[in-house]
Amino acid sequence: MKLEQAAKQLEALGNPTRLKLYRTLVRAGETGRPVGYLQDALGIAASTLSHHLHRLILTGLVTQERQATTLICRANYPVMNDLLGFLADECCADAACGLAVGEAAA
Amino acid sequence: MKLEQAAKQLEALGNPTRLKLYRTLVRAGETGRPVGYLQDALGIAASTLSHHLHRLILTGLVTQERQATTLICRANYPVMNDLLGFLADECCADAACGLAVGEAAA
DNA sequence: CGGTTAATTCGAGAATTTTCGAAATAGTAT
DNA sequence: ATACTATTTCGAAAATTCTCGAATTAACCG
Numbered sequence: 001m002k003l004e005q006a007a008k009q010l011e012a013l014g015n016p017t018r019l020k021l022y023r024t025l026v027r028a029g030e031t032g033r034p035v036g037y038l039q040d041a042l043g044i045a046a047s048t049l050s051h052h053l054h055r056l057i058l059t060g061l062v063t064q065e066r067q068a069t070t071l072i073c074r075a076n077y078p079v080m081n082d083l084l085g086f087l088a089d090e091c092c093a094d095a096a097c098g099l100a101v102g103e104a105a106a
Numbered sequence: 107m108k109l110e111q112a113a114k115q116l117e118a119l120g121n122p123t124r125l126k127l128y129r130t131l132v133r134a135g136e137t138g139r140p141v142g143y144l145q146d147a148l149g150i151a152a153s154t155l156s157h158h159l160h161r162l163i164l165t166g167l168v169t170q171e172r173q174a175t176t177l178i179c180r181a182n183y184p185v186m187n188d189l190l191g192f193l194a195d196e197c198c199a200d201a202a203c204g205l206a207v208g209e210a211a212a
Numbered sequence: 213c214g215g216t217t218a219a220t221t222c223g224a225g226a227a228t229t230t231t232c233g234a235a236a237t238a239g240t241a242t
Numbered sequence: 243a244t245a246c247t248a249t250t251t252c253g254a255a256a257a258t259t260c261t262c263g264a265a266t267t268a269a270c271c272g
Contacts, residue, residue: 003129007122014117015260016110019197023109026197035219045262050220052260069218069269080198087190091125091132092183121230141249151232156250158230175239175248 005059006086009079012059017042018052025062025075032065032074111165112192115185118165123148124158131168131181138171138180 013019024041025033033041039049053073056062060079065072119125130147131139139147145155159179162168166185171178 003125004122007120007125009120010116010125011120014113014115014120016113017260019109019113019116023197036217039219046219047221047263048261054220066269069216071219075197077198080193084190084193087186091129091181092186123230142247145249152249153233153251154231160250172239175246177249 003086003090006083006090009059009061009083012055012061015052017044017048018056021049021052022056022061022075025073028074030074032072034067034070034072036070038073109192109196112189112196115165115167115189118161118167121158123150123154124162127155127158128162128167128181131179134180136180138178140173140176140178142176144179 013022021038021042024038035046035049035053038053039046042049053062053064057064061076061083063074063076065074119128127144127148130144141152141155141159144159145152148155159168159170163170167182167189169180169182171180
């Protein structure tokens with residue numbers, strides 16, 4: 001993964017509203033959540049949510065699928081995995097960092 | 107770790123200049139790097155670098171130690187580990203995400 | 213077609229970020 | 243004390259982000 005792309009994704013996650021949003025989608029799992037549900041859950045204007053969703057989608061961290069009139073949003077795990085991989089490889093390569101990552105997985 | 111704090115740290119890393127900066131420090135390992143070295147390496151104004159360093163230090167991702175007239179900067183691994191832990195626990199809990207994290211560590 | 217629900221786009225204001233050069237500070241050595 | 247090197251703080255301009263309400267598009271149903 002390129003550094004620029006990783007920075008974009010980190011920036012996308014580096015906002016409380018978007019991180020909360022992403023976490024909500026992760027917790028929803030494969031099921032995903034409709035935009036309307038997310039709006040209620042986060043308590044923000046629809047246009048604001050749409051803006052944040054757009055940023056997450058641009059980075060590939062979230063995907064959308066239409067189901068009739070509602071749009072289902074899902075966390076896109078492979079992209080998050082690549083990001084974690086970048087951080088582990090590029091930013092923890094020569095330190096005691098792989099250790100804790102191992103712990104997290106264990 | 108609290109979500110707000112994680113967002114702050116992700117935001118700190120979510121800027122190409124700061125991510126490059128952090129990676130440089132990680133690669134330097136325990137030795138660390140003086141601010142002046144980082145300025146040459148990144149090719150930015152001293153005041154700009156100081157600003158970015160400040161943000162990384164505020165989030166705890168980077169530490170500084172004075173050695174005579176020069177300030178040595180170091181990546182603060184435990185903080186990065188906590189952040190990766192948060193992402194793994196809070197944002198990949200119920201998915202196939204731990205899998206890739208395990209791979210990165212292996 | 214006309215109506216209804218779901219979500220995005222538009223337009224705009226407030227706040228924050230990013231960047232720089234110039235000036236100030238910290239520390240050391242002469 | 244003076245001078246020198248290393249780094250931060252100040253002040254400010256340009257760009258971006260965040261937020262909202264109003265208007266618009268998308269998909270369905272009767």
